Amino acid sequence: MFDSVAVIGAGTMGNGIAQTFAAYGARVLLVDVSEDALAKGRKAIEGSLARVVKKGTLTEADAQATIGRIQSSSKLESITDVPLVVEAVVERADVKAKVFSQLDRQCPAHTILASNTSSISITAIAASTKRPDKVIGMHFMNPVPIMKLVEIIRGQETSDETTAHIVAASESIEKVPVAANDFPGFVSNRVLMPMINEAVFCLMEGVSTREGIDTVMKLGMAHPMGPLALADLIGLDVCLDIMEVMHSGLGDDKYRPCPLLRRYVAAGRLGKKSGKGFYEYA
Numbered sequence: 309m310f311d312s313v314a315v316i317g318a319g320t321m322g323n324g325i326a327q328t329f330a331a332y333g334a335r336v337l338l339v340d341v342s343e344d345a346l347a348k349g350r351k352a353i354e355g356s357l358a359r360v361v362k363k364g365t366l367t368e369a370d371a372q373a374t375i376g377r378i379q380s381s382s383k384l385e386s387i388t389d390v391p392l393v394v395e396a397v398v399e400r401a402d403v404k405a406k407v408f409s410q411l412d413r414q415c416p417a418h419t420i421l422a423s424n425t426s427s428i429s430i431t432a433i434a435a436s437t438k439r440p441d442k443v444i445g446m447h448f449m450n451p452v453p454i455m456k457l458v459e460i461i462r463g464q465e466t467s468d469e470t471t472a473h474i475v476a477a478s479e480s481i482e483k484v485p486v487a488a489n490d491f492p493g494f495v496s497n498r499v500l501m502p503m504i505n506e507a508v509f510c511l512m513e514g515v516s517t518r519e520g521i522d523t524v525m526k527l528g529m530a531h532p533m534g535p536l537a538l539a540d541l542i543g544l545d546v547c548l549d550i551m552e553v554m555h556s557g558l559g560d561d562k563y564r565p566c567p568l569l570r571r572y573v574a575a576g577r578l579g580k581k582s583g584k585g586f587y588e589y590a
């Protein structure tokens with residue numbers, strides 16, 4: 309559907325989004341302010357493709373072709389004439405506003421600007437541009453190459469045409485789009501994050517051990533993984549940011565981030581990506 313796409317942010321989500329579009333034939337420009345993040349992102353893509361080749365569902369030639377379609381850059385200015393930009397930078401409203409305002413100035417009028425934000429208002433992000441009708445939420449799930457869902461969030465001014473393009477683009481990469489309205493956390497995180505946060509409260513209060521809490525949710529509720537292991541996969545900093553956005557955006561103390569979550573983030577225990585969260589990783 310889109311033959312070229314720019315993806316901003318080469319972290320957990322950005323590299324998965326870049327890999328997925330490239331796997332379906334799009335030329336991808338992956339942009340990150342950090343050269344280190346770009347190198348790590350490329351390594352993650354190579355590792356992910358190698359696992360699929362090992363499973364026998366992708367040929368080595370197709371994996372190489374996918375990698376060959378991904379270019380990288382540390383400069384936002386290198387994004388020029390692409391029909392779609394997907395932003396996946398850190399979950400901070402000020403950072404996203406800055407990125408969107410610059411993209412709006414440098415991209416042609418037809419470019420759709422999508423955000424992978426987990427919780428920040430699409431309407432607010434769109435307000436930092438002069439094309440709010442072409443700004444939309446395209447919320448992928450982690451790990452992107454595997455998870456089928458894309459939550460599509462319409463801001464106040466998002467047009468029907470933009471929505472139709474993004475629905476079609478999601479389907480063209482074999483994802484299932486589900487529409488949601490622009491409220492903090494949308495559907496996915498409005499339901500998921502309070503559960504994770506409550507699991508951290510259970511750990512802090514000594515209701516059970518990390519293994520105990522995760523096992524209850526796996527065996528008792530048939531969840532594929534426990535909430536603490538899932539928080540480690542998502543990133544504890546990302547979980548905290550989302551809880552903060554829901555707490556302030558919905559104004560209800562039931563979204564108060566657990567102090568233990570804050571303490572772990574302050575200590576640099578961010579989960580899998582930092583090697584240590586609720587669990588330790590090699």
Ligand code: NAI
Binds near residue numbers: 320342546
């Ligand atoms: P991450 O921390 O792994 O990666 C963020 C990347 O953005 C970093 O590499 C950083 O260098 C880069 N960056 C920061 N400022 C930038 C700028 N101004 N220009 C270009 N690059 C910049 O974060 P992650 O987990 O990939 O999250 C990215 C977005 O995706 C967030 O909005 C998050 O809420 C959302 N998200 C995260 C999910 C998860 O499971 N981690 C799931 C779904 C959405």
